Amino acid sequence: MIFPTGDYKKLGDKQDGVGSGAYVFRFALTEQSTYTLPGNHELRLRVWNWFRRAVTSAKLTDVTSYGTAHGFRGRGQPGMSGQTGFSLEYGLSQKWVLAMDLARDWSNGSTLRGHDSNGNYIHKTGSAGTDWQIAPAFEYNWNPRWGVIVGSAFYFAGHNKSIQVSPQFAVNAMF
Template sequence: MNARRRAGIACLLCLHGCLWWSFPAGAQTTPALPPAPISEESMSEAWWTGPMLANSAETLPPGHFLFEPYLYDIHSQDTNSFGSRTYILYGLVNRLSVGIIPVFGYNRVSNGPNSAGIGMGDITVQAQYRLTEFQPGNGVPTTAIELQETLPTGKYDQLGNRPSDGLGSGTYTTTLALNSQMYFWLPNGRILRMRFDVSEAFSRSADVQGVSVYGTGPGFQGNVKPGNGFFADLAFEYSLTQRWVLALDAIYSHNGNTHVAGEDMLDPSNIPYPQNVRLNSGTSTAFGLAPAIEYNWSPAIGVLLGTRVTFGGHNSVNTVTPAIAINYVY
């Protein structure tokens, strides 16, 4: 081996040794960079429309309105009940909002004639008083008491050969609810908003004549007393971005027995012959989920698209209800 080749090999070995020693030493002496701090989303940065079902525990500032129309289709095995439900709320004074909820509907059925046209359902008036207000760090949720009175404005009896025209209950119903709302900051800095609402509805008696939503016949005369209704809703909203929100409601309902009593003046052959009638629906329970997605153009206006699915339970009908809503505050 000549001198030039031996010198070249010696230089390569020397360079290899220098690199082998230098890299571990550099890795040991260079301090690791600390992880970048996570910036938490502020409450003002998060825009919300609200989940599909759970009412807010907030109240409107005095002089401000909320307008939120829903369009939906309650689909069961034999019926499509198309409807609209519009929340019109007003901030009356500090901590107190009042409002009205008109309902319209149309029933399409597979075993009889459809509704003759779009009809009015029962109208609800309400008032909500805020008890507490959430503040970051104190662990106290926003809470409110809500009082609703549903007025029997929808058609419910004397339906003739179109039972599908029935869109009301015929009774005055008082609903008392406790609504709550809480905020949580997740490890990624985004906000998870939670609502938990519980309510109890108390209905009074109503007179019933003829064919009705309670399954009575054309010659019936009597009255009905619906059972009390309990409803619970646990809802979550995840602020995916400022404009996009993922939402989910988990619901439970329990309805007491509805009792119908009276006389049917016609026998099955339509011959006048008074017969005592006693009908009991029995109690019922149902569970459901309502996933939804929200998009907000600004803090004041957004749109929601979701579907409520009810299932399981006792003495209840499984339904699928797609819905769309727009929420506007001004």
């Protein structure tokens, strides 16, 4: 369960929103296997699927992350979303790893109901969106406890998506 944290209403600008105001159920499945290839190189295969659905709606006031304007009063609910993906990681050595993810994202539009500042009733559902992404990366591990992974996600064959490239960087730490 995802809890409704983050600002989503009474914002200075709709871009300032970082939450939806709704409780969201999340279900995910992941499977992975590791194989030792000739030359003692490890190959890890992973598949995953996750799904999100809001179980409550949010009370909306004024400018919100749902795109409403000052004076709006009503309710909003995030649309369903999900992702299915496949990844490969190939160990070149104890320190270096090549990685690649391929994933399909989808999302339904959020639903909005309420009244604007003029008292007009608004009931609309946002546009659905989909995309494919491929994300190659390099991983370097200083030791078994510390490493870094750097790459980019490239989005293609999308519908109602504006992002094309998303740089990725993470520090891995095991305790």
